[in-house]
Amino acid sequence: QKEVEQDPGPLSVPEGAIVSLNCTYSNSAFQYFMWYRQYSRKGPELLMYTYSSGNKEDGRFTAQVDKSSKYISLFIRDSQPSDSATYLCAMSVEGNQFYFGTGTSLTVIP
Amino acid sequence: DAGVTQSPTHLIKTRGQHVTLRCSPISGHKSVSWYQQVLGQGPQFIFQYYEKEERGRGNFPDRFSARQFPNYSSELNVNALLLGDSALYLCASSRLPSSEQFFGPGTRLTVL
Numbered sequence: 001q002k003e004v005e006q007d008p009g010p011l012s013v014p015e016g017a018i019v020s021l022n023c024t025y026s027n028s029a030f031q032y033f034m035w036y037r038q039y040s041r042k043g044p045e046l047l048m049y050t051y052s053s054g055n056k057e058d059g060r061f062t063a064q065v066d067k068s069s070k071y072i073s074l075f076i077r078d079s080q081p082s083d084s085a086t087y088l089c090a091m092s093v094e095g096n097q098f099y100f101g102t103g104t105s106l107t108v109i110p
Numbered sequence: 111d112a113g114v115t116q117s118p119t120h121l122i123k124t125r126g127q128h129v130t131l132r133c134s135p136i137s138g139h140k141s142v143s144w145y146q147q148v149l150g151q152g153p154q155f156i157f158q159y160y161e162k163e164e165r166g167r168g169n170f171p172d173r174f175s176a177r178q179f180p181n182y183s184s185e186l187n188v189n190a191l192l193l194g195d196s197a198l199y200l201c202a203s204s205r206l207p208s209s210e211q212f213f214g215p216g217t218r219l220t221v222l
Contacts, residue, residue: 010121043200090152
């Protein structure tokens with residue numbers, strides 16, 4: 001079983017839609033969680049960083065962590081064509097070794 | 111402020127050769143992590159260094175080694191290259207090992 005599971009998609013939505021991206025994990029000791037956006041052939045760009053459980057909002061992005069279900073989510077409101085990219089979740093026990101999901105490919109159609 | 115920089119951008123090597131990849135962290139960041147990303151997959155953790163000490167090592171063979179210098183820049187070395195080492199090698203820097211990690215653009219290594 002992989003440490004982190006992420007549906008690869010692809011996910012296609014119309015412009016302005018709310019996008020929900022999810023990851024599940026098996027290690028209950030994970031307590032650091034991050035979401036990245038990666039455009040083709042570029043380095044990942046950090047979107048959200050959370051510690052332990054709860055919600056965090058930054059502009060159009062909201063990250064949720066449900067440790068009881070071992071499930072994290074990223075919501076994108078008012079999605080734009082420029083949001084078309086691959087979204088990666090990452091998590092760690094102590095903040096040193098991060099485990100990444102395989103990424104979800106998102107296309108926002110104008 | 112400059113972001114994380116990596117060199118070279120692209121590299122082509124043949125099997126059995128050795129390669130050195132370089133990374134300069136964001137100013138003020140003392141921790142550097144290295145990841146390997148194969149096409150279609152998420153990054154895989156290779157090493158983390160903090161204050162020149164190794165803080166973590168992923169499941170990679172001993173052909174992979176790294177070090178961090180007093181100015182916090184870092185090198186990743188790979189010996190006896192295999193075709194399967196072809197990937198995007200990413201460097202991420204953070205203030206502390208558990209802080210947010212910011213990635214560089216990566217070095218794309220092709221092994222022929």
